[in-house]
Amino acid sequence: MSIFIDDNTRLVVQGITGRDGSFHSKQMMEYGTHVVSGVTPGKGGQKFENSVPIFNTVYEAVRETGANTSVIYVPPVGAADAMMEAADAGIELVVCITEGVPVLDMTFVYPFMKEKGVRLLGPNCPGLISPGKSKVGIIPGRICTPGPIGLVSRSGTLTYELVYQMTRAGMGQTTCVGIGGDPINGTNFIDCLSAFERDPDTTAVVMIGEIGGTDEQEAAKFVKEKMTKPVVGFIAGQTAPPGRRMGHAGAIISGSSGTALEKMQAFEEHGLGVAERPIDVVGLLKERMK
Amino acid sequence: MSIFIDDNTRLVVQGITGRDGSFHSKQMMEYGTHVVSGVTPGKGGQKFENSVPIFNTVYEAVRETGANTSVIYVPPVGAADAMMEAADAGIELVVCITEGVPVLDMTFVYPFMKEKGVRLLGPNCPGLISPGKSKVGIIPGRICTPGPIGLVSRSGTLTYELVYQMTRAGMGQTTCVGIGGDPINGTNFIDCLSAFERDPDTTAVVMIGEIGGTDEQEAAKFVKEKMTKPVVGFIAGQTAPPGRRMGHAGAIISGSSGTALEKMQAFEEHGLGVAERPIDVVGLLKERMK
Amino acid sequence: MRLARGQAITGAKLNIHEYQAKEIFRSHGVPIPPGDVATTPEEAESIARQFGGTVVVKAQVHAGGRGKAGGVKLAKTAQEAKDVASKILGMKIKGITVEKVLVTPAADIATEAYVGIILDRVSKKPVFMVSPAGGIEIEEVAATTPEKIMRLPIDSRYGLRGYQAMELGFFLYSDVKQVRAAATIMQDLYHAFMDSGASLAEINPLVTTPAGEVLALDAKMVIDDNELARRPSIAALRDESSEDPSEVAARQANLTFIKLDGNVGCIVNGAGLAMATMDLVKYYGGDPANFLDIGGSSNPEKVVSALRIITSDPNVKAILFNIFGGITRTDDVANGIVTATKANPLKVPIVIRLTGTNEEIAVKILTANGFSAMTDMDEAVKKAVALATGKAA
């Protein structure tokens, strides 16, 4: 088992003919993801890599190819529309890779998704991978291996780092989910934690947070109150200065709120394992899974 | 029993110090409605008729007086805001009497009410009355009398006419509801019919429609499929010319759709009693209630 | 496919002229060829001369089917424009006299499409309707080839989204440049619709030229009357010369009035009761001469205006009042009747039915002034019909 994506995932790629879209579509196809269609307005009727039909609209792609999941690689200015188009067309899971989406756009997109009952991952996220089954987004497939650990993270390359260390230590993953670094995103830690709690194949979870906001604190509370499985957490940004945005639009300490310390304390308080260094995650997992 | 309003109705009047608002507030108070507060921005702290406290906002009125129902007598340009304010403040039933609300405003108000789970009656409606219990709006109390008939209508004075004839014939009412003559309104025939169907004290229902739209046709279908109680219908506008708005913003025949004939045929088809003249309603009711 | 127009919220609202709608669309960015309005053949000639080349001369009236009625003509020269304008100016289209023509350069047309937005009561939303079969009335397309119409409801909370505009564009065109041009026009039209408080906005035809440009050649717009109070610049577009004078007078008196061809003049309070009264007139063999709702607040002056409007119709053979006093005070109505008939004695019989608020006072006033009053609607209508048709009640 896995969460959000599996062998039944039928993927449409929005922006399939763009630089990033085409590169990652090939990667996903190589990994075994069922890429059933692509969308690029004006290129309807063509084929990607001589096999994947391209449509002008997501609506057509869904109608013609039964896509149930979409991944978005369009420029920031069109990303809000792309997300809403996917939801409107009947897609169940929308994964928006695009970085740089204006936050005000998300104040429209977020309630739209809620109204439609559609799960949105991102924007500004690396997507997700259920090793051995399906990969949607840009997480490198070769660093992952199937196994019992669920991973959820606000970061991209830091996720790779941790997955890599876990894989090297022989700890495979059910699903690795990057929820994205933007301040308003579709799916939060708690959504993923509760999915992992329900997933029978996941036996422990790694949660990678960073400075900014209070999602990690709330997630820690959720872990204590609702979860039976062990959770190990890591927070990036202990050395981040207040008031500066650390790359991710959401990674900012405002006043005294959103610091790494505060988040690590919340982890401690609610019984999560707290990794001081990335490398500590593996050890803590082993300890807690005994 | 009755529908939507009863002895537990605690009413706040929005626009209580205006010409219409003050007149009808007095009428409602005389009828026995629990008018617990009024709202007029800038008159907070004053009292209406030396007894009803006035507030600057509905939020305050709800907090201070436990109002659960609101009635709106504000000018058209402020009506959309008044409806949304009431819903936002926690009011459960909003009755908008105001006529002349721009229809585009309602394309925002309608989904707002749905999101908040608030029942809206109107706009451009006479309100409703549960004879002997409570009256919210402008239906004259003295033409009504308690009894077993439910009445729902798109019209104001035509409702009075029919209620008057029913009362004269000894047929009292559980609740008389005017849903309003505007093309986009909060509550439709089916909402009221299903409430009457659930109300144990209502034994038969009168439905008064008019030209424009297809609500009556859908309501007739609902009667056949979902109702056990007899329903008698009347449609105004058999002589209305196509393409002209007959007073009510919603009363217009467009193309071949929305005619009185079409609606009366739908009534016939689905087994409702069809009154050719207003006066026939009483006879049909008697027949069907045997 | 259900035709949204049947559910459209349009009709007796503010119609504005083509040239006015074009000005609004243009100000929102819709590409529209230039044009100027003429009220005389000479003006038309001089406008045509300025543009040079072939022009189209188009009657400016609030009526569909102008083309079929001969209200739209090509003119190859300025002289021809003058001749054509002299024929169109003054002609009657669906009963309305043409007072103005729009003169605009003729465009080369490759394809004609239809684009419209209506306010739809079923979805409770503005709805786009587009069709690649433009240039003819959309009702005709709906009747014959409904599959050629795409309907798209727009949630006004989110506005017309770019992807929706593109979907509409793809329904019309396959060339992606034209699709994008059309999508931009959809956005512009949507903003024009929302910003003007419209209940209908239409481009028919939206054409492509042989060079591939996408242009709006015609424009139509209907405004929700309820918007006018907060949009004075739109309200100022009303052209009363193109409306029935009795309806203009009624509007000025705050009466809702629609003229018909019957013999029984009806004065009623409330729209539903007014319609029911008209229906009952018909039921008993008469013909209603009008719809007239004096509304809720019944000051005597309104009644005076109502009587003036009704009695100016020579077809009216009897007048019927049907007043159910709720907010309306029946004594106000009675006073209005007395005042009006003193100033202008009636030439046709009158039947007065009133009941409700202050009924006793009203009856006293009427009786003192030689009128009799009834309380039953059915009886009153029967009597009025009998008086109008000369048959015994």
Add this chain to the structure above:
Amino acid sequence: MRLARGQAITGAKLNIHEYQAKEIFRSHGVPIPPGDVATTPEEAESIARQFGGTVVVKAQVHAGGRGKAGGVKLAKTAQEAKDVASKILGMKIKGITVEKVLVTPAADIATEAYVGIILDRVSKKPVFMVSPAGGIEIEEVAATTPEKIMRLPIDSRYGLRGYQAMELGFFLYSDVKQVRAAATIMQDLYHAFMDSGASLAEINPLVTTPAGEVLALDAKMVIDDNELARRPSIAALRDESSEDPSEVAARQANLTFIKLDGNVGCIVNGAGLAMATMDLVKYYGGDPANFLDIGGSSNPEKVVSALRIITSDPNVKAILFNIFGGITRTDDVANGIVTATKANPLKVPIVIRLTGTNEEIAVKILTANGFSAMTDMDEAVKKAVALATGKAA
């Protein structure tokens, strides 16, 4: 009460000057006294002379607490304005040199309130924060008298509704005229916020005058960087003279860079990994000299720019590369290092950790050019810290 600011989406985005924010607010209808910008004491004098009477001279810098720092002064005469301006121009406020002052007529003040809008990550909405305790920083009010702050999240699908604007107004004032004036200002401010793509818009203080007028005396606005591509007129407001030169250079090279005071220069791909790298530097006893994310697409030029920026910091005693190749090709990074160091030989030691895409090629390139490469993050950080601090790893 939770202070929304703690959740605000603000910070390292585009800050604009007070006078620029005022211009935007004014164009949306916010009542703001006139004002002009001076870059020399003489200009300040002449502006003050034009206004006549007492003026306020205000430093235009992107920093809070200007007043406390002496960056805001009253001047009763034009001469005094010149003197005051000559003191303020050139002074440093929180490390930033004042290059411009705003000269504006002094207003008579009866009351001072605070009005702000921030983008809030918890409610995922723009949130109004207003307080009758204005003129001081809102954080201070939140800390001492939180009950004096009203927070109101706005659903941008419906916009700021009139009733909400009135509620905010009633929280500030009791006189209904002032409430209405404030409500209108809330609407104007909201539109300015939305139309500019802001993440913060603030009026502090919003004052009432003894005559009862409501006026905005100060204005602050922060723009979401992601909005700039579609809002060129806002993007043009950026004043690079008020920013750190190394950050300007980084932005021009499409790098995300934040300067700190440490001794280990960090070049990383990905924001999360960059932060984790800095934390690890600290963990092992070093101090990160910066945050630097080269982003996903790793063309060698970016690496060259990154090295140029890092090496221009004299505090940097060692350079640490930490690259996890996913989209980023590690061979691109290796090529960038080689190119950059050939052009400008390094004066400090460098530690390179890379793994992932094209790792083997990268290692070959580096080795061929005399660099050694590591694959373990922990080891690499330890080594860089040792080199920077002079202690054995």
